[in-house]
Amino acid sequence: MDLKxxxxxxxxxxxxxxxxxxxxxxxxxxxxxxxxxxRLDAVTVPEFDIEGVVADSIGTCGxxxxxxxxxxxxxxTREKNRLDLQxxxxxxxxxxxxxxxxxxxDYRITGDSLQEIMFFHVDSGKLFSVVDSLKGGHDVAGKDxxxxxxxFVGSGIDSxxxxxxxxxxxxxxxxxxxxxxxxxxxxxxxxxxxxxxxxKRVEPFKVxxxxxxxxxxxxxxxxxxxxxxxxxLVPGRIIQKLAKAPDKEKASIEIFTDIIKGLKDICHGxxxxxxGWEGKIPRFLDAAKL
Amino acid sequence: xxxxxxxxxxxxxxxxHCEGAxxxxxxxxxxxxxxxxxxxxxxVVKMADRLREANKEVTGWMVLPVACDELTSEALEENRxxxxxxxxxxxxxxxxxxxxxxMHIDKPVVPALDTLFIGKEKAPGLFGEICVQCGECVLxxxxxxxxxxGCHKGMVNGPCGGTNKGKCEIDSNKDCVWTLxxxxxxxxxxxxxxxxxxxxxxxHVEPRPGRIIIPFDARSEDxxxxx
Numbered sequence: 430m431d432l433k434x435x436x437x438x439x440x441x442x443x444x445x446x447x448x449x450x451x452x453x454x455x456x457x458x459x460x461x462x463x464x465x466x467x468r469l470d471a472v473t474v475p476e477f478d479i480e481g482v483v484a485d486s487i488g489t490c491g492x493x494x495x496x497x498x499x500x501x502x503x504x505x506t507r508e509k510n511r512l513d514l515q516x517x518x519x520x521x522x523x524x525x526x527x528x529x530x531x532x533x534x535d536y537r538i539t540g541d542s543l544q545e546i547m548f549f550h551v552d553s554g555k556l557f558s559v560v561d562s563l564k565g566g567h568d569v570a571g572k573d574x575x576x577x578x579x580x581f582v583g584s585g586i587d588s589x590x591x592x593x594x595x596x597x598x599x600x601x602x603x604x605x606x607x608x609x610x611x612x613x614x615x616x617x618x619x620x621x622x623x624x625x626x627x628x629k630r631v632e633p634f635k636v637x638x639x640x641x642x643x644x645x646x647x648x649x650x651x652x653x654x655x656x657x658x659x660x661x662l663v664p665g666r667i668i669q670k671l672a673k674a675p676d677k678e679k680a681s682i683e684i685f686t687d688i689i690k691g692l693k694d695i696c697h698g699x700x701x702x703x704x705g706w707e708g709k710i711p712r713f714l715d716a717a718k719l
Numbered sequence: 720x721x722x723x724x725x726x727x728x729x730x731x732x733x734x735x736h737c738e739g740a741x742x743x744x745x746x747x748x749x750x751x752x753x754x755x756x757x758x759x760x761x762x763v764v765k766m767a768d769r770l771r772e773a774n775k776e777v778t779g780w781m782v783l784p785v786a787c788d789e790l791t792s793e794a795l796e797e798n799r800x801x802x803x804x805x806x807x808x809x810x811x812x813x814x815x816x817x818x819x820x821x822m823h824i825d826k827p828v829v830p831a832l833d834t835l836f837i838g839k840e841k842a843p844g845l846f847g848e849i850c851v852q853c854g855e856c857v858l859x860x861x862x863x864x865x866x867x868x869g870c871h872k873g874m875v876n877g878p879c880g881g882t883n884k885g886k887c888e889i890d891s892n893k894d895c896v897w898t899l900x901x902x903x904x905x906x907x908x909x910x911x912x913x914x915x916x917x918x919x920x921x922x923h924v925e926p927r928p929g930r931i932i933i934p935f936d937a938r939s940e941d942x943x944x945x946x
Contacts, residue, residue, distance in 0.1 A: 549873055660883060
């Protein structure tokens with residue numbers, strides 16, 4: 430299981446996000462992903478979740494490596510200046526991390542400790558400048574490092590394309606391609622028709638695109654996403670289906686299966702956001718024949 | 720005109736800061752806080768009533784024309800007796816005014832307001848932040864619209880993924896500044912500027928606290944005062 434190799438071999442790539450445990454008890458996490466060993470190409474480890482800060486993401490990547498999983502270290506670059514990013518990436522490389530997923534992190538409007546300062550000194554484009562420095566064997570100030578660190582970098586992008594000024598997002602993607610991104614990861618996909626239009630427009634980049642798919646636990650999850658992530662992202666028909674369903678998990682699996690069925694022909698893979706349903710991923714993968 | 724935008728602190732906090740002071744003199748400002756309805760005459764009069772309800776004696780009040788102006792010391796002289804009779808001054812100006820008054824009066828000063836940002840009135844009753852004084856102006860590349868002040872994240876290389884139909888992901892009542900910049904550049908025929916790469920910002924152009932000394936030769940009407 431190696432992410433870069435999976436892309437080279439033109440496989441339909443499957444990745445999933447996991448939440449590093451705050452208490453550093455990794456047993457449940459490893460138990461859950463053991464159930465899907467061989468079916469995932471890589472596992473992403475975020476620095477933040479929607480509620481706040483997660484545990485040591487680099488340490489979690491190290492645990493995943495020890496257990497023979499390919500980790501993707503997700504860094505939103507929030508609350509980090511370039512020096513922080515530099516030491517963060519060097520430490521990650523020492524822990525065996527080969528994949529980075531870079532994007533501009535959300536401005537947090539829900540969860541705990543909202544009074545804490547948030548800053549975005551480094552956008553995802555500038556993160557590449559740090560990655561490039563390390564690849565060249567020097568730090569951001571140009572001083573030589575003992576060894577270089579090279580990563581396979583993915584970029585987070587908005588599949589809704591900036592809405593009323595669609596080519597804004599494409600310009601950012603062009604820049605990411607120029608900087609050498611290995612793949613794109615989209616924002617959550619629910620509307621397949623819109624996503625297909627997006628895919629047609631980005632096809633000329635010849636860079637693999639992975640669609641993010643959220644496992645919706647209930648209608649409330651849909652409302653939450655529409656309220657806090659992006660208004661109108663989860664369509665009303667999906668929320669209604671979940672609200673009316675007596676068996677929420679069954680309805681969620683059906684919604685997931687429909688989305689995956691559509692995505693298989695139009696993009697290069699999917700990235701799962703289990704939102705606490707890590708243990709149930711096998712049922713979703715089985716139903717969608719992944 | 721630039722304005723210092725303020726909002727009143729919770730009354731419990733104001734009363735808490737006035738603890739131990741039975742006599743209070745209130746100062747408002749005829750400029751920014753009058754405009755924002757946080758420290759003009761009606762607000763000062765209302766505050767006097769509320770202090771009396773909290774068993775404080777109000778020895779007097781005044782609304783300075785421009786609290787941050789150097790003439791403030793002379794204006795305060797007009798109420799010398801009422802100020803002398805007070806244990807504390809409750810200041811309903813922005814932090815510039817509070818500090819200016821504190822320089823001239825040897826009495827405890829209590830700010831009644833929190834200073835939020837430097838902005839301007841964009842429409843009647845609507846105040847917006849215009850400049851955060853970042854020290855590295857990027858307006859040449861952004862159609863004269865500031866992304867550092869106008870974007871919640873201060874993004875200088877295009878929008879984040881949260882722009883939604885021209886609005887911001889944080890607050891759908893706020894415009895996405897990068898959409899405004901895009902539209903302005905399109906109108907100017909300068910969309911190529913969207914590609915202008917802004918290198919990492921220098922956060923130490925003028926380290927805080929800022930202090931600039933104008934070279935002696937550049938002072939057209941130098942009065943010989945040492946800075």
